[in-house]
Amino acid sequence: MEKELKKTALYDACLAAGGKMVDFHGWLLPVQYEGIIAEHKAVREAAGMFDVSHMxxxxxxxxxxxxxxxxxxxxxxxxxxxxxxxxxxxxxxxxxxxxxxxxxxxxxxxxxxxxxxxxxxxxxxxxxxxxxxxxxxxxASDEFSMLALQGPKALDYLEKLDPSIKQLKRFWIKKLSLFGADCYITRTGYTGEDGVEVMGPHATVKELFSWCLANGFKPCGLGARDVLRLEAGYLLSGSDMDESRNPYEASCGWVVKLNKEQDFTAKDIMARVKAEGVKQKLMGFKVKGAGIAREGCAVYKEGKKIGALTSATYSPLFKAIGAGYVPSEIQDGDEVEIEIRGRLVAAQAVKMPFYKNI
Amino acid sequence: MYEQEKCKFAKTHEWAFVEGDTATVGISDHAQHEISDIVFVELPQKGAQVKAGERCCVIESVKSASDIFSPVSGEVTEVNEAVTADPSLVNREPHGAGWLFKVKMSDAKEADALLTFEDYKATL
Missing domain, CATH: 3.30.70.1400 (Aminomethyltransferase beta-barrel domains)
Structure with a gap:
């Protein structure tokens, strides 16, 4: 029997705003509203909002x-x-x-x-x-709806709602009363732009969604979110990393603090991996020839297959980009080829992120 | 312009506009809307032989690639380089400047078997 898809509390609001809903890991969420390119542009140049209540x-x-x-x-x-x-x-x-x-x-x-x-x-x-x-x-996931408000103008727009939001520092959290209810607001995001994420009671976040819609935020879907996060070099759990990869392979060695006071799971293994180095690592790729690479496309160097893409997309800023695991000898700027529908297309290895604005 | 009412349609959402033994081919307004932001078009080669119902080119949006099937058989006599340079033409003018390629048909009867615009609309 088909499993019933879950709806977030913002489902009706997303639909009313023109959202095209799709099944995302069992949740019905908007993949896009007006279009991925327009939504990407809104987040890079002004402000966009994403229903991320599934988190x-x-x-x-x-x-x-x-x-x-x-x-x-x-x-x-x-x-x-x-x-x-x-x-x-x-x-x-x-x-x-x-x-x-x-x-x-x-x-x-x-x-x-x-x-x-x-x-x-x-x-x-x-x-x-x-x-x-x-x-x-x-x-407590079922108690919260969550809205990501992202873009260079996001904090300016939010000033009208509460002037204190602008004071919040990167990666800080604050309890804030919005529309009469306590919410958490964090200066975080998954787009590579400045902005905040708000977690709060369902009815309150619904009110916030309407307020944002009327105050300059463009509703954006999962499609734009995926392009934005890959440009910004943010990994997608389950695709760009999973239990077969360690943080050093995922080019995230900086999140492993071997010197912290407490012991943590697999610390000894991490210390060894760090000392010995990794055979493979996650690299970014920019396609230079004609075509758009997709997840799963093979990466070649001098005629030999060296890896495959774990994420890839068209990017309005960089045309076609991807990320994938390749031998750790591959360096920023190396010429490689990516197999797109049976054809080898010229590409370049790039140290991520592709895009940096914060 | 290749007006919708004067085109014949394949169930796979391509249209053919027939003049003599030549068919101009594109994708329907419904198809361009479903694919949404078109960012890349790979057309067949000029001179290539295409077969009705067979994959002959690819249209890509930000997140996906869609196969395009030729609605008729024959030789490709012309391809629309303008959509290679600006793929969004297919979104903006699917029945005009966003046409894809022209085929010198080997069997004119194939076009007769395609759907009229009214019949195509009924399948959507």
Whole structure:
């Protein structure tokens, strides 16, 4: 029997705004409204909004919340309340279960934002690893809707809603009353532009969606989001990294803090991987010849297959771009070829990100 | 202009506008709308033989590639270089400047078997 698709609380609002809804890992979400190119342009030049209510929110609460987070995440969470950081969650072998952003709410409470497709897996992993810690792990995803408000003008537009939003620093979180209800607002995003993400009660975020629509934000879909994040060099969990890859292979060595106070899952393996170096790593590619590379396309160097693309798309800024695992000898600027529908097309290896504005 | 009412349609959303033994081929307004932002068009080679119902070129949007099937058989006598240079022409004028290629038909009866605009509309 076909599994019924889940709708976010913003489903009707997205539909009314012209959203073309598709099945995204079991969720009905807008892939686009007016069009991916127009939406991409809005986010790069002004402001766009994305319904990301499918993402997960998990609380770690208790005396050992900090110690527990340090033990499951690669980054160092020795942070003052209000700050957050990006990290990877590793399995015992050092493979990437998921990537997260966790925020310190206070010394005994952290909010962990996880990917929708990995939510159940992450939660089960956290529950399993929490044994022996004085911590409560609670999946609160169903209580939250989430809206990403992104673009160089996003914060200017939001000033009318609450002037304090502009004061929030990159990767900080703040509790804010919007339309009479408490929300969390974070200066984060997945587009490579400045902006915020708001998590709050469903009815409140629905009100925020309407307010944003009337105040300069263009509704944007998953299509534009995928182009924006790949241009910005952000990895897609489950595609660009999974349990068969470690953070060093994923070119994310910076999120592994081997010197932090606490031990963490697969730390010894990570130390060894770092010392020995990796055989393969994730690189970006720009297609120079005619054609658009897609996920799965093979990468060749001097006639020999050296890897495959894990993400690829048309990019309004760079024509055709992709990312994929290749031998670690491949350097920024190396000439390679990508097989597009049976034809080898000239391409260039590029150190990601392709685009940097923040 | 290759007006919709004067074109014949394949179920796979291509149109053929027939003048004598030559058919001009494009994709329907419905198809361009469904594909949305067209960013790349790979046309057949001039002189190539195409067969009705067979894949002969590719139209790509930001996120996907769509195969285009020739509605008629014959030799490609002309390709529209303008859509290679500016693929968005196919979105803007699917029945005009966004035409794809011309075929010297080997079997004129094939075009008769295609759908009229009214019949095509009924399939959507």
């Amino acid at each position: 997960g929110q998990i609380y770690f609460t208790g005396k050992d919340a900090y110690k527990f987070l340090q033990s499951v995440a690669t980054n160092d969470y020795k942070l003052e309340p209000g700050r957050g950081a990006y990290a990877h969650i590793l399995n015992e072998q050092g493979g990437i279960i998921d990537d997260i952003i966790a925020f310190c709410l206070n010394g005994e409470e952290f909010l962990v934002v996880v990917n929708s497709a990995a939510r159940e897996k992450d939660y089960a992993w956290f529950k399993k690893k929490a044994e022996g810690f004085d911590v409560t792990v609670r999946d």
